[in-house]
Amino acid sequence: MKTCHLYRDGKLEDANLDPETIKDHLQHDGPKILLDIEDPTQEDLELLERQFGFHPLTIEDTEERGQRPKLEIFDRYSFLVAHAFRLEGKTNLVDSEVHILFGKGFMVTLRYAPAFDISRVKERLAQQPHLTEEGGSFLLYLLLDEIVDGYFDVIDKLEDLGDDVEDRVFAEVPDPTVQEDIFRMKRLVVRFRRLIVPLREALDRLLELPDFVTSSMAPYYRDVLDHVIRASDFADNIRDLLTSALEAQLSQISNRMNQVMKSLTSWGAIILVPTLIAGIYGMNFQGMPELHWAIGYPLALGLMVASAGALYLAFRRKGWL
Numbered sequence: 055m056k057t058c059h060l061y062r063d064g065k066l067e068d069a070n071l072d073p074e075t076i077k078d079h080l081q082h083d084g085p086k087i088l089l090d091i092e093d094p095t096q097e098d099l100e101l102l103e104r105q106f107g108f109h110p111l112t113i114e115d116t117e118e119r120g121q122r123p124k125l126e127i128f129d130r131y132s133f134l135v136a137h138a139f140r141l142e143g144k145t146n147l148v149d150s151e152v153h154i155l156f157g158k159g160f161m162v163t164l165r166y167a168p169a170f171d172i173s174r175v176k177e178r179l180a181q182q183p184h185l186t187e188e189g190g191s192f193l194l195y196l197l198l199d200e201i202v203d204g205y206f207d208v209i210d211k212l213e214d215l216g217d218d219v220e221d222r223v224f225a226e227v228p229d230p231t232v233q234e235d236i237f238r239m240k241r242l243v244v245r246f247r248r249l250i251v252p253l254r255e256a257l258d259r260l261l262e263l264p265d266f267v268t269s270s271m272a273p274y275y276r277d278v279l280d281h282v283i284r285a286s287d288f289a290d291n292i293r294d295l296l297t298s299a300l301e302a303q304l305s306q307i308s309n310r311m312n313q314v315m316k317s318l319t320s321w322g323a324i325i326l327v328p329t330l331i332a333g334i335y336g337m338n339f340q341g342m343p344e345l346h347w348a349i350g351y352p353l354a355l356g357l358m359v360a361s362a363g364a365l366y367l368a369f370r371r372k373g374w375l
Contacts (some may be wrong), residue, residue, distance in 0.1 A: 056098065061086040064184035074348065076105040076110060076242060080175040086186050088149060088179075088193055094168050108132070116153045116164055123249065125256035127263070131157040134194075134256060137203045137249045138170040141211045144185070145238045147246060158266065161193040175200050183259065191271045198257075198278050205250060205285040209292070212246075215239060216295045223303050236300045239294065247289040254282045320369040327365065328358035 058076070060068040062085050071079075071087070079085040099113050112126070112133055126133040138150040138359050150170035155162040163172065175196045185192045199317040219239065257279040260267055267275050335344065335354050344350045369375045 056094045057090045059088040061088070061183065061186040064187050066180070066183060076109075076160075080106070084160065085159065086189050086193070089160070089162045090165070090172060091163070092165045093163050093167055099334055101232050102155070106155070106162065110156070119151060119166060121151070123252040123256055125259050127259070131155055131331070132260075132263075133265070136198065136201055136224075136253060136256075138204050139203060139208050139246060139249075141208045144215055144235070144240050147208070147242050149249070149304065152197075156190040156194050158191075159189045160313055161190040163197065170201065172197065172200070174261040188255070188268065190275075191266050191268060193275045195278065199274075199281075200283065202253075202278055202281045205281070206288075208246065209285060209288045212239070212243065212292050213288075215296060216292050216299070219296065219299050222303065222304070223299050228306070233300070233303050236296055237302065240296050240300070242250060243289055243293045244295065247286060247293070250289070251286050256278065257282060268295060271367075316374040320374045323371070324365045331358050331361070364366075 055145065056073060058071040058073050059066060060079060067085075073089060076087055078291075079087060088211075094116070095139070099116065102108055102116075103110065103113050108131065109128065110179070112128070112131075115121075115126075115133065120301040121135045124135050124136060129287060132155070136154065138152060140148045142148055148168055148207050150168050151166045152170055153164040153166075156163075159275070178196050179186070179193070182192075216239070219232060219236055219297040221222075222229045222235075257275060261275055261279070331354055335342070335350075338345070347353070
């Protein structure tokens with residue numbers, strides 16, 4: 055699906071521009087082109103090469119999915135890869151990859167399934183059409199700002215999930231599934247961070263292009279850069295929190311295991327002494343004088359009970375039982 059908008063003098067002139075006429079408009083300085091393609095086909099990519107004159111290697115690069123955020127700068131245009139995210143459920147991080155080709159008077163967005171919703175971008179563009187005079191710089195800012203704002207929605211949900219994990223770790227009743235959930239969340243956070251941190255470098259390079267990011271647009275881009283840095287820091291904090299929760303969980307498992315071993319050792323010692331007494335008097339040697347005592351049997355039983363009771367009280371006092 056393609057939508058093509060033409061802006062002129064800060065106003066939307068044509069909301070359904072024929073993409074086959076883009077090349078004619080780009081020959082002039084006034085028009086500003088916004089072309090959005092969702093799930094581009096091979097025909098769509100051929101259209102881009104024909105109308106915008108993009109390098110064949112750039113067109114080939116747009117077909118590659120799963121790329122890290124990056125910025126490639128050419129003579130007449132630049133190519134940017136960004137990722138938008140939303141969190142569904144507890145561990146389903148939905149990644150919407152967006153390829154952006156932009157220049158002074160145009161911006162082309164290629165959105166791959168699950169496609170990032172740019173309706174909010176268009177709403178903001180309609181509210182500030184005069185800034186389209188900045189060309190592709192303003193169009194790109196709106197798109198990046200919406201993408202990066204979505205990072206904080208994901209972070210808010212991750213922080214809530216992190217707090218829930220902490221509560222489960224320190225709950226009185228052990229939760230056997232919490233460790234698995236921590237590992238899943240750690241993988242999710244690492245993946246999330248890995249796909250937002252490189253965007254910082256891309257924005258740094260964008261700010262070094264004065265012909266594209268003008269002095270009036272530079273504060274907008276610095277604001278987006280600041281948000282990316284904050285999102286990265288928050289992701290690091292969540293990762294550290296999960297690491298601490300995992301260490302606490304492992305420590306609790308170790309403590310519970312130690313307590314079990316103490317209890318087993320205590321009961322083993324309690325049983326051992328009566329067993330030793332019974333074993334000695336069960337040897338039946340004729341030279342054992344105690345075998346002929348009238349009180350031998352009750353005395354042996356008394357020793358067993360007394361020794362077992364004394365050991366029980368000793369271990370109980372130490373907290374092993």
